[in-house]
Amino acid sequence: MELSGGEIVIQSLKDEGVEYVFGYPGGCVLHIYDAIFKQDDVKHVLVRHEQGATHAADGYARSSGKPGVVLVTSGPGATNAVTGIATAFMDSIPMIVITGQVSRPVIGTDAFQEVDTVGITRPCVKHNFLVKDVADIAETMKKAFYLATSGRPGPVVVDIPKDITDPTIKVPYQYPEEVVMRSYNPTVSGNIGQTRKAIKLIKKAKRPVIYSGGGVVLGEASAEFRQLCHTLNFPVTQTLMGLGAFPGTDPQFIGMLGMHGTYEANMSMHNSDLIIAIGARFDDRVTGKIADFCPHAKIIHIDVDPASISKTITVDVPIVGQVKPILLDMLAQIESLGETFDRGRIAEWWKQIDDWRAVDCMAYDMESGTIKPQYVIEQLYKVTNGEAFVTSDVGQHQMFAAQFYPFDQPRRWINSGGLGTMGFGLPAAMGVKFANPDADVACVTGEGSIQMCLQELSTMLQYDTPVKVVNLNNGYLGMVRQWQEFTYKSRYSHSYLEALPDFKKLAEAYGHVGMQITNKEDVEPALREAFALKDRTVFLDFLTDTEENVYPMIEAGKAHNDMVMAPSSKYKRVLA
Amino acid sequence: MSRQHIISVLLENEAGALSRVSGLFSARAYNIESLTVAPTQDPTLSRLTLVTVGSDETIEQIKKQLNKLIDVVKLIDLSESFSLERELALLKVKKSDVMVQKVESLGTETLACVSDETDDYLIIELSGEKVWLDEFLASIGDDVIEVVRTGVIGLSRGERSLTL
Numbered sequence: 001m002e003l004s005g006g007e008i009v010i011q012s013l014k015d016e017g018v019e020y021v022f023g024y025p026g027g028c029v030l031h032i033y034d035a036i037f038k039q040d041d042v043k044h045v046l047v048r049h050e051q052g053a054t055h056a057a058d059g060y061a062r063s064s065g066k067p068g069v070v071l072v073t074s075g076p077g078a079t080n081a082v083t084g085i086a087t088a089f090m091d092s093i094p095m096i097v098i099t100g101q102v103s104r105p106v107i108g109t110d111a112f113q114e115v116d117t118v119g120i121t122r123p124c125v126k127h128n129f130l131v132k133d134v135a136d137i138a139e140t141m142k143k144a145f146y147l148a149t150s151g152r153p154g155p156v157v158v159d160i161p162k163d164i165t166d167p168t169i170k171v172p173y174q175y176p177e178e179v180v181m182r183s184y185n186p187t188v189s190g191n192i193g194q195t196r197k198a199i200k201l202i203k204k205a206k207r208p209v210i211y212s213g214g215g216v217v218l219g220e221a222s223a224e225f226r227q228l229c230h231t232l233n234f235p236v237t238q239t240l241m242g243l244g245a246f247p248g249t250d251p252q253f254i255g256m257l258g259m260h261g262t263y264e265a266n267m268s269m270h271n272s273d274l275i276i277a278i279g280a281r282f283d284d285r286v287t288g289k290i291a292d293f294c295p296h297a298k299i300i301h302i303d304v305d306p307a308s309i310s311k312t313i314t315v316d317v318p319i320v321g322q323v324k325p326i327l328l329d330m331l332a333q334i335e336s337l338g339e340t341f342d343r344g345r346i347a348e349w350w351k352q353i354d355d356w357r358a359v360d361c362m363a364y365d366m367e368s369g370t371i372k373p374q375y376v377i378e379q380l381y382k383v384t385n386g387e388a389f390v391t392s393d394v395g396q397h398q399m400f401a402a403q404f405y406p407f408d409q410p411r412r413w414i415n416s417g418g419l420g421t422m423g424f425g426l427p428a429a430m431g432v433k434f435a436n437p438d439a440d441v442a443c444v445t446g447e448g449s450i451q452m453c454l455q456e457l458s459t460m461l462q463y464d465t466p467v468k469v470v471n472l473n474n475g476y477l478g479m480v481r482q483w484q485e486f487t488y489k490s491r492y493s494h495s496y497l498e499a500l501p502d503f504k505k506l507a508e509a510y511g512h513v514g515m516q517i518t519n520k521e522d523v524e525p526a527l528r529e530a531f532a533l534k535d536r537t538v539f540l541d542f543l544t545d546t547e548e549n550v551y552p553m554i555e556a557g558k559a560h561n562d563m564v565m566a567p568s569s570k571y572k573r574v575l576a
Numbered sequence: 577m578s579r580q581h582i583i584s585v586l587l588e589n590e591a592g593a594l595s596r597v598s599g600l601f602s603a604r605a606y607n608i609e610s611l612t613v614a615p616t617q618d619p620t621l622s623r624l625t626l627v628t629v630g631s632d633e634t635i636e637q638i639k640k641q642l643n644k645l646i647d648v649v650k651l652i653d654l655s656e657s658f659s660l661e662r663e664l665a666l667l668k669v670k671k672s673d674v675m676v677q678k679v680e681s682l683g684t685e686t687l688a689c690v691s692d693e694t695d696d697y698l699i700i701e702l703s704g705e706k707v708w709l710d711e712f713l714a715s716i717g718d719d720v721i722e723v724v725r726t727g728v729i730g731l732s733r734g735e736r737s738l739t740l
Binding site: 118119122123126127130147181182183184305306307309310311314 | 592649650
């Protein structure tokens with residue numbers, strides 16, 4: 001088969017089984033777009049801004065486990081995509097981003113729409129390529145998919161100069177069956193000796209905590225992880241990225257940990273004698289003050305990325321490899337011990353944890369006449385039976401969603417954890433809907449974040465991807481305002497949005513259904529009405545309590561046992 | 577405690593590979609004392625030698641992060657075992673008998689010679705351990721007009737090697 005470069009790009013996607021490409025055309029990718037036009041297998045989604053394309057592909061990837069694919073033009077097309085690429089990079093999301101580049105003879109001459117895409121994206125990709133020969137396109141595409149989806153996943157950029165996609169230049173095409181790279185051999189199974197050491201510590205543990213992260217979700221190891229947790233009967237806490245790997249409604253789950261984690265999760269970490277970290281990377285929002293992190297604990301760390309081991313926190317038993325085979329190995333070893341790990345084995349520890357739980361750290365003022373943001377999330381949970389895919393933007397609403405919507409399944413909670421990208425939620429929700437057309441998809445957002453990628457409402461109408469936008473509108477950039485309240489004596493420097501659009505009318509202008517909810521008693525009925533409109537995108541603008549805060553909170557640089565609790569809580573500030 | 581390490585890296589000989597390495601160091605705020613790179617006998621591979629300073633934990637992270645780069649094939653920390661380290665320097669100085677004597681008196685430890693001579697100027701070529709070069713440079717003080725140094729290269733002694 002002889003194909004042009006443009007055709008090879010699309011045929012490679014077809015051979016990879018790609019369903020959707022999220023993109024935006026421009027000069028340097030016109031040959032590729034012409035190749036898209038001539039086929040029906042790979043469907044193209046025309047976004048309204050390249051950032052939207054990357055977030056949509058990201059949401060598609062996070063919710064499906066398949067890599068997301070993006071196609072943008074050179075120059076501004078590529079630079080607009082950078083935020084989305086960095087977002088995917090920080091959360092290890094498999095993504096292939098094809099960027100057009102100016103023709104080879106003019107590279108380096110400051111040509112129209114020329115930018116050094118490989119240079120600009122280098123620090124925020126797993127790898128990137130500038131393809132210099134039409135004969136190299138197929139193999140490069142294969143490498144890109146291989147790199148993006150294996151080991152610790154991540155985005156890969158393939159930069160393709162326009163002249164090598166020329167429709168008049170055809171070369172023989174064969175998509176490689178496999179690709180071998182001498183410099184890239186990700187570890188799969190863990191070292192048995194290390195696992196044995198881990199089991200020894202597990203046997204001795206009196207106050208163990210299982211702390212898991214996004215790696216369990218990405219490694220498709222949720223079932224094995226649940227089995228391990230239920231075998232050991234140890235308390236389980238999860239990071240923001242890990243939510244859903246273990247059921248949020250399981251009594252063994254002690255809540256999210258870290259800056260806005262639960263009292264019981266953070267206190268358990270602080271007092272633990274054994275931390276079993278699985279697919280988590282000891283992020284600063286999780287650890288708080290490094291010097292005071294888990295002062296009494298030995299640490300076992302399972303991670304696919306050797307560079308994650310002892311990066312910020314020195315660990316005692318590292319096990320490098322994919323989470324799933326390592327967990328299977330651990331399960332087999334535990335079984336051969338012939339010991340029971342029932343709850344009674346660590347009864348005192350569970351008693352202590354139950355006492356911490358009794359503090360009821362997430363209690364909020366439920367009597368309030370205003371619409372509390374927590375209340376909206378609780379109602380969202382109720383109306384969707386806890387089964388929706390929930391995307392979020394970044395800020396207070398993100399934390400409320402993580403705290404008040406317990407996820408029982410992996411890949412249902414879609415948020416920008418590492419980079420913290422405002423504007424992520426709406427396009428991500430669209431991507432989720434492409435991957436899960438029959439599922440309920442909600443985008444929990446705020447009036448600040450939603451305006452950063454609002455234009456994708458137009459794409460959502462064009463491609464009929466109905467999403468329910470839950471806008472927690474408090475008029476403030478809530479998380480900024482909260483920090484200003486706590487650490488700048490309530491000097492609210494530029495965190496109040498004076499002029500907001502009428503979101504109801506705005507949604508209607510985009511062809512969707514708009515609702516504004518101002519009374520607490522209307523919250524649940526409005527959500528029910530919105531989710532009953534199966535085939536419509538509904539924008540629910542909830543006017544919430546303007547100065548509600550996210551509690552508990554570990555302020556930056558403080559330890560796990562130094563939490564600020566809600567004013568309504570019986571514990572004001574805890575230093576145990 | 578911070579210590580100097582010499583790390584040798586086999587790198588795919590591809591455009592942009594070097595900037596991935598240097599970019600990693602600036603992005604993660606690691607320091608580079610010197611860096612030298614050239615193709616090996618296998619033209620698809622470059623060998624890069626870099627000198628860096630850091631605590632054991634930092635050096636460990638540097639090696640892991642380098643290994644994570646797709647273009648890095650293999651690396652070795654020369655400071656972990658006995659190795660031979662060399663650096664080459666060219667120095668331009670004002671011509672004088674004192675200077676010529678000084679070079680000749682360096683003896684056999686340092687390879688030193690006058691490599692170029694014009695009416696008024698000399699170019700002195702020196703190679704040896706970095707500390708020897710440092711000492712010589714200090715000894716001639718302000719007399720030096722221009723200096724160029726290659727940065728340290730090295731090989732581990734005996735059987736230990738950095739090969740595919």
